[in-house]
Structures are given as structure tokens and as C-alpha cells.
Amino acid sequence: MxxxxxxxxxxxxxxxxxxxxxxxxxxxxxxxxxxxxxxxxxxxxxxxxxxxxxxxxxxxxxxxxxxxxxxxxxxxxxxxxxxxxxxxxxxxxxxxxxxxxxxxxxxxxxxxxxxxxxxxxxxxxxxxxxxxxxxxxxxxxxxxxxxxxxxxxxxxxxxxxxxxLARLNPIERLAAFLLDLSEKRARWGRTEQLMVLPMGRADIADHLGLTVETVSRSFTRLRHDGVIALHDIHGVELLDRKRLVDLAAGRG
Amino acid sequence: MxxxxxxxxxxxxxxxxxxxxxxxxxxxxxxxxxxxxxxxxxxxxxxxxxxxxxxxxxxxxxxxxxxxxxxxxxxxxxxxxxxxxxxxxxxxxxxxxxxxxxxxxxxxxxxxxxxxxxxxxxxxxxxxxxxxxxxxxxxxxxxxxxxxxxxxxxxxxxxxxxxxLARLNPIERLAAFLLDLSEKRARWGRTEQLMVLPMGRADIADHLGLTVETVSRSFTRLRHDGVIALHDIHGVELLDRKRLVDLAAGRG
DNA sequence: CGCATAGTTGAGTGCTATCAAATTACGTGG
DNA sequence: CCACGTAATTTGATAGCACTCAACTATGCG
Known part of the structure; x- marks a missing residue:
């Protein structure tokens, strides 16, 4: 394809x-x-x-x-x-x-x-x-x-x-990370809703100071809560941006 | 005085x-x-x-x-x-x-x-x-x-x-913090061995992403291990700089 | 001397890491 | 195109470390 x-x-x-x-x-x-x-x-x-x-x-x-x-x-x-x-x-x-x-x-x-x-x-x-x-x-x-x-x-x-890294829990860290990436992509005129994560879970984990397992569980949690959708492993859709912003700001 | x-x-x-x-x-x-x-x-x-x-x-x-x-x-x-x-x-x-x-x-x-x-x-x-x-x-x-x-x-x-913040444990973080401060002071020609911490434990804790209790326990631990000496709450002496460097680098 | 603030120490809990297993994706060769 | 093997990811069970709550001690100040 x-x-x-x-x-x-x-x-x-x-x-x-x-x-x-x-x-x-x-x-x-x-x-x-x-x-x-x-x-x-x-x-x-x-x-x-x-x-x-x-x-x-x-x-x-x-x-x-x-x-x-x-x-x-x-x-x-x-x-x-x-x-x-x-x-x-x-x-x-x-x-x-x-x-x-x-x-x-x-x-x-x-x-x-x-x-x-x-x-x-x-x-x-x-x-x-x-x-x-x-x-x-x-x-x-x-x-x-x-x-x-x-x-x-x-x-x-x-x-x-x-x-x-100092004060957010895993879900909040992941939310902040997804928003970060989304904003970086937005500056280049790319769609903000649908995102491609170029990196694997291990890279995300080591970036957020977590383990792969915890990152995976956090993805699952955000998906179950309807905040994001995972189309495939690297394709993430931000369904509820406002909720993500709240999470990332510690208003989780 | x-x-x-x-x-x-x-x-x-x-x-x-x-x-x-x-x-x-x-x-x-x-x-x-x-x-x-x-x-x-x-x-x-x-x-x-x-x-x-x-x-x-x-x-x-x-x-x-x-x-x-x-x-x-x-x-x-x-x-x-x-x-x-x-x-x-x-x-x-x-x-x-x-x-x-x-x-x-x-x-x-x-x-x-x-x-x-x-x-x-x-x-x-x-x-x-x-x-x-x-x-x-x-x-x-x-x-x-x-x-x-x-x-x-x-x-x-x-x-x-x-x-x-991502990957060091409390003792290692405190070691890194003490060295940081010591080096900053050294650049100004101040003694490297004896240090004055201007800030309280709460500030250190919030800087290292820990609680006051954990910071306090880490100080105690370093003191018992002979790595530092605490003359008064704000006065710290770095007894074993090499050990501190190892700790801060994750060779703890 | 007594109160207030800061720091230390202790007991117990909870969150996240660790260990283990199942599942899914993916490249390779048939 | 499909079967296979490997690597990546997800899910589950357990354990340990740091947090929380609480009591105690030290220090400073009126």
C-alpha cells in the first residue's frame, strides 16, 4: 500500500x-x-x-x-x-x-x-x-x-x-505526550485528529519514564474511556482533545 | 554570629x-x-x-x-x-x-x-x-x-x-542534586566540600519529584553510609565525592 | 517557657515495576 | 498468497518501593 x-x-x-x-x-x-x-x-x-x-x-x-x-x-x-x-x-x-x-x-x-x-x-x-x-x-x-x-x-x-516526569501519573504523561506530538505535527499543517506515532512503545516508555507495560495499559485505558481510538499500533485518533488537555494539566 | x-x-x-x-x-x-x-x-x-x-x-x-x-x-x-x-x-x-x-x-x-x-x-x-x-x-x-x-x-x-526524574531512584537523585549545587558553587570559587543548602527539604523534594519524607530518609541514608555529613539542617559536607558521582550516574 | 514550623522516623497502603504468558503484527521464505 | 518464526504489544499476577498518614523531635521565635 x-x-x-x-x-x-x-x-x-x-x-x-x-x-x-x-x-x-x-x-x-x-x-x-x-x-x-x-x-x-x-x-x-x-x-x-x-x-x-x-x-x-x-x-x-x-x-x-x-x-x-x-x-x-x-x-x-x-x-x-x-x-x-x-x-x-x-x-x-x-x-x-x-x-x-x-x-x-x-x-x-x-x-x-x-x-x-x-x-x-x-x-x-x-x-x-x-x-x-x-x-x-x-x-x-x-x-x-x-x-x-x-x-x-x-x-x-x-x-x-x-x-x-516529576509530578504526573502515567495516564497524564501519555496524554501530555500525545498532545505534544499532535501540536508539533499541527505546526506543519498536518491533521491534528489523526496521528501517526513513528516510535514504538519502548521508546515512548523510556521517554515518559515508565515501562512498556504501563504505557500499554495507559493506551488501553484512554481507549476504553473513549479519549482516543487506536486504529493500528501506530495510528492514534484523538477523540476528546479537551479531556486530553485536562489530563495533561493535572486536572485528571 | x-x-x-x-x-x-x-x-x-x-x-x-x-x-x-x-x-x-x-x-x-x-x-x-x-x-x-x-x-x-x-x-x-x-x-x-x-x-x-x-x-x-x-x-x-x-x-x-x-x-x-x-x-x-x-x-x-x-x-x-x-x-x-x-x-x-x-x-x-x-x-x-x-x-x-x-x-x-x-x-x-x-x-x-x-x-x-x-x-x-x-x-x-x-x-x-x-x-x-x-x-x-x-x-x-x-x-x-x-x-x-x-x-x-x-x-x-x-x-x-x-x-x-525519569530513571534515578531517590538516593541517586539526591546525590545528583548535591553535586549539581556543589559544582555551581565551585564555579564561584567557593569551597566544594562544605556546602550550604539555602532551600528547605520541601523545595528539594518538589525539585526532585519526591516527598519530604523520602528526601529526609535519603539524607539519613547518605549520612549513615558516610557519604555526607550533616552539620546542621542546611550545612552539608560532601565526604565521599566519588561515591556521589557514581550514585548520580546510576552506578549506585 | 510555650507555641509554631521544619524535619525525622515509623507503620501501612497503593501504584507501578517486575515477571510470566497470551496475543498480535510483521518479515521471510515456501 | 499463505505458513512460519520472531519481535512487539497486550494482558494478568505478584512484589517492592515510594507515598500517605501519623507520631515524634528539633529549632526558632515571641
């Missing part, structure tokens, strides 16, 4: 936003739209970025960077999904976050990467050399400001996540 | 760094040193900042800003400690973080504040109007870069916190 002859799973393909829907995911249109929307760049900036960008294609579960790797490249995701992973010595795992189309990786000023970054599905990225990005930042002071603004937004988001 | 005749508690006074030790906490020396060290500014930048700064004095438990307040000022802490607080409708509380000398508040590009900000102890701050800060940022492009770098550092820290 895929629109692709390659073994690319449908859920990865459908993540390519806008004009590129149904076209190959590494299309230039997609890339330009991505760059300009995600950083709100002007035409000149987009051209300058296009000049130094190269593209990259990852298979599911392949590793893009490892914790401790020197930060030499800047990436931006155009299609697919990646996860930021940290492992504790005894196997405890945390997924710090997911990178979806429009997200950047490697803008941090840290010398090395702080997480393993792995492809969840087949993924397309734009790659810049860090020096090129640096040069662009010097040439376009505005870019610096936009990146700062973006970093601040992410910082707020990270603190929101922390609140959830 | 305080070096102050005012009712300022000793632990707040001892947070004024460097040359100002023993002098009034709002001294200009202290402020300049603070500004230049925390943002690594040049002389010219420091002068420009000094020109638009005014100072502020908070009593313990007073509120500086409330969640939802418009963001009109930028503050930097010179002495004392503040907490970033979020409350859920049913009373669940989270302390997203603490602001210690050298930390900024209000640099976010968000329109409104996302947390209540309350003084933990008597606190001194520098206050700039947000517009002045904006003007400075435009005048000194370098400042923008340093702020971005700082934001990235905080983002990394926030993700580290999230890992702890």
Missing part, C-alpha cells in the same frame, strides 16, 4: 511536509520549505544555507551520532524521526526527546554530543558543516537571534517535560 | 562571591564581577550594562514574578537564592530549578513568565528593563552569542534533570 517502491515504511514517508507529499522525501522543495519555516529565514538566508547543505539518508535504528562524539556537523530533519537516547550503566534508558521534521541537531555550543541519536524510522536530514553554520551565523546576525529564540522555546519545553 | 547587623540570615550573606565577602551584598564590585563572570563580558559591555541596571532586594518567600506575568524585566541574581515554581490545580508542586548568584531570569523570548519565581532566602538582584537588554543585544552581537551559548548549556542541564 506504500506509495514507494523502496522498503520505506509508510509512516516515514508521510512525514515529509507540504508540497512534497507523495514525492521523494529528499526533494528540494521539501528542504527549502523546511529550512525557511523552521527557522523563519528570509530568502537570502535560505539561498546561503542551500549552498552548503548536503543530504543524508538513514535506515531505521541506525545511529547518527554517539554520546561523546565531537560535534562537527549541524543537521536538520526533513522527514522521518530520530530519538535522543541516554543509557545508564545498568541498562536503564531514557529517551530525552524526539527529532521530527523541522527540528535541528548539533546547534549546541557543547564540544561533544550529549546523547546517542538514532533513527526511529527511515529518516532524511540536511547536513551542514558546523563551520559553515558558524559563518552563516556571523553573516546573518538575525539568524543568531532566531536560534536563541528557538533554544529558549526548547528550554521551556524541556522544563515542561520535567514537570511531567 | 552573623557578620551583618540586619536580620539577613548568614547563609544568604555567604553567597555574595569574591571580593565582596563580608561587605554589603549589593556592592558595586560584587555586581560588576557578577556580570562579567557570568556572561563573560568585555569591559565595554559591562559599562553599558552598569548604566541601565538597578538593584532589588527580596525577603525570604516573597514572590518576584508570577506565572503568566508579562516579561518586562531581566534580572540577574547577585546574592541569595530563588526557586522556579509550577503548581498543578490539585496542589502538586514542582520546583523547576533554583537561581543562584550568576543566574539570569527573563531572557526567554516568551511573552510571559512560565513559573512563579520566589525568593528562598533574602536575595539581591540586578534588574534591567527588557528593552534595555534588547538594545544591548543589538549593540553587542557578541552578547547574543554568549546568551545563546548559555541557553544551550541550560538546555543540556534541563535534559540531565529530566533523565534523573
Amino acid at each position: 506504500s506509495r514507494f517502491s523502496s522498503p520505506m515504511p509508510q509512516r516515514a514517508a508521510s512525514d515529509c511536509p507540504g508540497p512534497a507529499r507523495g514525492a521523494p522525501v529528499d526533494c528540494t522543495t521539501c528542504r527549502i520549505r523546511h529550512l525557511s519555516v523552521c527557522a523563519a529565514l528570509g530568502d537570502e538566508e535560505v539561498s546561503a544555507l542551500e549552498a552548503v547543505v548536503s543530504s543524508l539518508h538513514l535506515q531505521p535504528n541506525s545511529t547518527l551520532v554517539r554520546e561523546g562524539d565531537p560535534r562537527r556537523q549541524v543537521y536538520s530533519v526533513t522527514a522521518g524521526a530520530l530519538r535522543l537516547v541516554r543509557l545508564l550503566p545498568d541498562g536503564r534508558r531514557q529517551v530525552a526527546g524526539f527529532l521530527l521534521p523541522g527540528d535541528f541537531l548539533g546547534l549546541s555550543t557543547a564540544e561533544t554530543h550529549r546523547h546517542d541519536v538514532e533513527a526511529v524510522t527511515e529518516t532524511m536530514l540536511c547536513r551542514f558543516r558546523a563551520e559553515d553554520m558558524q559563518a552563516l551565523r556571523e553573516r546573518f546576525p538575525d539568524l543568531e537571534r532566531k536560534l536563541l529564540s528557538r533554544a529558549m522555546t526548547e528550554l521551556d519545553a524541556a522544563r515542561e517535560t520535567a514537570l511531567g | 552573623s557578620r551583618f547587623s540586619s536580620p539577613m540570615p548568614q547563609r544568604a550573606a555567604s553567597d555574595c562571591p569574591g571580593p565582596a565577602r563580608g561587605a554589603p551584598v549589593d556592592c558595586t564590585t560584587c555586581r560588576i564581577r557578577h556580570l562579567s563572570v557570568c556572561a563573560a563580558l568585555g569591559d565595554e559591555e559591562v559599562s553599558a550594562l552598569e548604566a541601565v541596571v538597578s538593584s532589588l532586594h527580596l525577603q525570604p518567600n516573597s514572590t518576584l514574578v508570577r506565572e503568566g506575568d508579562p516579561r518586562r524585566q531581566v534580572y540577574s541574581v547577585t546574592a541569595g537564592a530563588l526557586r522556579l515554581v509550577r503548581l498543578l490545580p490539585d496542589g502538586r508542586r514542582q520546583v523547576a530549578g533554583f537561581l543562584l548568584p550568576g543566574d539570569f531570569l527573563g531572557l526567554s523570548t516568551a511573552e510571559t513568565h512560565r513559573h512563579d519565581v520566589e525568593a528562598v532566602t533574602e536575595t539581591m538582584l540586578c534588574r534591567f528593563r527588557a528593552e534595555d537588554m534588547q538594545a544591548l543585544r543589538e549593540r553587542f552581537p557578541d552578547l547574543e552569542r554568549k546568551l545563546l551559548s548559555r541557553a544551550m548549556t541550560e538546555l543540556d542541564a534541563a535534559r540531565e534533570t529530566a533523565l534523573g
Whole structure:
């Protein structure tokens, strides 16, 4: 049923936003739209970025960077999904976050990467050399400001996540996660009601600080309560958004 | 025993760094040193900042800003400690973080504040109007870069916190918290072994996603294991730093 | 000295993790 | 296209850790 002859799973393909829907995911249109929307760049900036960008294609579960790797490249995701992973010595795992189309990786000023970054599905990225990005930042002071603004937004988001991990119960965490994802997708003009979760239950569990079993039970509970519908494992429909918002805000 | 005749508690006074030790906490020396060290500014930048700064004095438990307040000022802490607080409708509380000398508040590009900000102890701050800060940022492009770098550092820290909340047990969380605080103090040239915790157990509990009882039991446990010594409620000595590091990294 | 607040300690419960088994999805080769 | 094997997910039973409730202790302040 895929629109692709390659073994690319449908859920990865459908993540390519806008004009590129149904076209190959590494299309230039997609890339330009991505760059300009995600950083709100002007035409000149987009051209300058296009000049130094190269593209990259990852298979599911392949590793893009490892914790401790020197930060030499800047990436931006155009299609697919990646996860930021940290492992504790005894196997405890945390997924710090997911990178979806429009997200950047490697803008941090840290010398090395702080997480393993792995492809969840087949993924397309734009790659810049860090020096090129640096040069662009010097040439376009505005870019610096936009990146700062973006970093601040992410910082707020990270603190929101922390609140959830500290004080929300499993159902509330899952509700917050589903809304998060839905909003991220909405920013790209995708339907808010029907959602595709690119990641598996284990990734969700490790993102929410729970076990797979608890995540599964929480899905089941939300389904029985008529808050969501599960069409298949990765296809979720948000039936009662208001209820989800209440749950995520701790008014469960 | 305080070096102050005012009712300022000793632990707040001892947070004024460097040359100002023993002098009034709002001294200009202290402020300049603070500004230049925390943002690594040049002389010219420091002068420009000094020109638009005014100072502020908070009593313990007073509120500086409330969640939802418009963001009109930028503050930097010179002495004392503040907490970033979020409350859920049913009373669940989270302390997203603490602001210690050298930390900024209000640099976010968000329109409104996302947390209540309350003084933990008597606190001194520098206050700039947000517009002045904006003007400075435009005048000194370098400042923008340093702020971005700082934001990235905080983002990394926030993700580290999230890992702890998701996957560490109470003892490990407390170990990580103590090390965090110790490192923050070390950056200001303060002793690493002996520490003063400005905040109470309830603030620590709400920061670590635990209850006061569990925090208290964890302190007791670390003390019995000879990892720390508690001289008084706020005075902690780190006896076995290596063990703390192992605990915080999940090698407990 | 007595009250109020903060912290510690103890007993019991409940929620979520753990362990185990059944069920469903999915890729592979017939 | 279907049968099979593997991996992922769901469901069930049990156990343990952290929360809750409660009592006690310490500290500070009038």
C-alpha cells in the first residue's frame, strides 16, 4: 500500500511536509520549505544555507551520532524521526526527546554530543558543516537571534517535560505526550485528529519514564474511556482533545 | 554570629562571591564581577550594562514574578537564592530549578513568565528593563552569542534533570542534586566540600519529584553510609565525592 | 517557657515495576 | 498468497518501593 517502491515504511514517508507529499522525501522543495519555516529565514538566508547543505539518508535504528562524539556537523530533519537516547550503566534508558521534521541537531555550543541519536524510522536530514553554520551565523546576525529564540522555546519545553516526569501519573504523561506530538505535527499543517506515532512503545516508555507495560495499559485505558481510538499500533485518533488537555494539566 | 547587623540570615550573606565577602551584598564590585563572570563580558559591555541596571532586594518567600506575568524585566541574581515554581490545580508542586548568584531570569523570548519565581532566602538582584537588554543585544552581537551559548548549556542541564526524574531512584537523585549545587558553587570559587543548602527539604523534594519524607530518609541514608555529613539542617559536607558521582550516574 | 514550623522516623497502603504468558503484527521464505 | 518464526504489544499476577498518614523531635521565635 506504500506509495514507494523502496522498503520505506509508510509512516516515514508521510512525514515529509507540504508540497512534497507523495514525492521523494529528499526533494528540494521539501528542504527549502523546511529550512525557511523552521527557522523563519528570509530568502537570502535560505539561498546561503542551500549552498552548503548536503543530504543524508538513514535506515531505521541506525545511529547518527554517539554520546561523546565531537560535534562537527549541524543537521536538520526533513522527514522521518530520530530519538535522543541516554543509557545508564545498568541498562536503564531514557529517551530525552524526539527529532521530527523541522527540528535541528548539533546547534549546541557543547564540544561533544550529549546523547546517542538514532533513527526511529527511515529518516532524511540536511547536513551542514558546523563551520559553515558558524559563518552563516556571523553573516546573518538575525539568524543568531532566531536560534536563541528557538533554544529558549526548547528550554521551556524541556522544563515542561520535567514537570511531567516529576509530578504526573502515567495516564497524564501519555496524554501530555500525545498532545505534544499532535501540536508539533499541527505546526506543519498536518491533521491534528489523526496521528501517526513513528516510535514504538519502548521508546515512548523510556521517554515518559515508565515501562512498556504501563504505557500499554495507559493506551488501553484512554481507549476504553473513549479519549482516543487506536486504529493500528501506530495510528492514534484523538477523540476528546479537551479531556486530553485536562489530563495533561493535572486536572485528571 | 552573623557578620551583618540586619536580620539577613548568614547563609544568604555567604553567597555574595569574591571580593565582596563580608561587605554589603549589593556592592558595586560584587555586581560588576557578577556580570562579567557570568556572561563573560568585555569591559565595554559591562559599562553599558552598569548604566541601565538597578538593584532589588527580596525577603525570604516573597514572590518576584508570577506565572503568566508579562516579561518586562531581566534580572540577574547577585546574592541569595530563588526557586522556579509550577503548581498543578490539585496542589502538586514542582520546583523547576533554583537561581543562584550568576543566574539570569527573563531572557526567554516568551511573552510571559512560565513559573512563579520566589525568593528562598533574602536575595539581591540586578534588574534591567527588557528593552534595555534588547538594545544591548543589538549593540553587542557578541552578547547574543554568549546568551545563546548559555541557553544551550541550560538546555543540556534541563535534559540531565529530566533523565534523573525519569530513571534515578531517590538516593541517586539526591546525590545528583548535591553535586549539581556543589559544582555551581565551585564555579564561584567557593569551597566544594562544605556546602550550604539555602532551600528547605520541601523545595528539594518538589525539585526532585519526591516527598519530604523520602528526601529526609535519603539524607539519613547518605549520612549513615558516610557519604555526607550533616552539620546542621542546611550545612552539608560532601565526604565521599566519588561515591556521589557514581550514585548520580546510576552506578549506585 | 510555650507555641509554631521544619524535619525525622515509623507503620501501612497503593501504584507501578517486575515477571510470566497470551496475543498480535510483521518479515521471510515456501 | 499463505505458513512460519520472531519481535512487539497486550494482558494478568505478584512484589517492592515510594507515598500517605501519623507520631515524634528539633529549632526558632515571641
